[in-house]
Amino acid sequence: MSDELLENLRLELRRGYLVLAVLTQLRTEHYGYALRKALAERGLEIDENTLYPLLRRLESQGLLDSEWREEDKRNKRFYRVSAAGQTIRAQLLDEWEGINASLRLITQGGSEADRHLTGVK
Template sequence: MNKQSLYKGCLEPIVLQLLGSHNRMYGYEITVKVKELTKGALQITEGALYPLLHRLEGEGVLTAEMEHVGNRMRKYYRLTPVGQATRKNALNELNDFIATLQLFNKPAIS
């Protein structure tokens, strides 16, 4: 089984957690941090990340601000107060999901 397909459903809590633990981040920075933290096991593509960031921004979970850096514009994202609550809920749901999956990793008792 492809690990990337397993990670796909966990992308939102991962991104929310990163934004919650950093003041603000831009898209490429998020992808680099995820790759770094997972030692390359998880690599988020732009095609997966940016639609998620735009959806969360549209839902009021994130705010974005443009900043001129060098010769280019960079879009920084940060959590809103709604985003902070969403982050907590997403992490709780992720932890519940992990606990449920762990049930299948225990030896069967006959």
Template sequence: MRLELRRGSLVLAVLARLRVEQYGYSLRVALAQDGLEMEESTLYPLLRRLEGQGLLVSEWREEEKRRKRFYRLSPEGEAVLVRLHAEWRRISDSLERIL
């Protein structure tokens, strides 16, 4: 059940963090610092799925003599983030009243 609860919140957290461009590892570190640790085997498929849905854009660049794939929100991703954040607030408020 814990995994079910985390699944939707991870999508919201990734979208929110990618308002600022990051590459996969830096995103993973930032999420972990926020208390949302995520395995690479979870993060990278999620990034590919979100990009496939048009919510993210990415590009390969060389940084520190290594090729890294940088991700950021697309305009559609920004709009979806606003809607998901509003829905998150409604759900959170309801659960707080219930709990």
């Protein structure tokens, strides 16, 4: 039960930063499988059935641009972050850094953290 709970919470947590990771990695052009590999090499394993539909969703939201092109004798769909995507990515990164800073303070605990938190207020 606790394993299942942990897995659910972990997935929930990952869902939040997955979009940010994809938008950031797609500063350079990638096709689906290559993007998955690039993210995995950086320690972020994403299930294919999560990543590929996510790419299409981000594109439909205008955050990614895509283009079909032939490479290695096969048609591939290359994705790159759009101008709107870059703006959103910058805002999400700020947000993420803010959350990270807050979490660090919360997890430090004790009076020092309380002082910081009061300061933040």
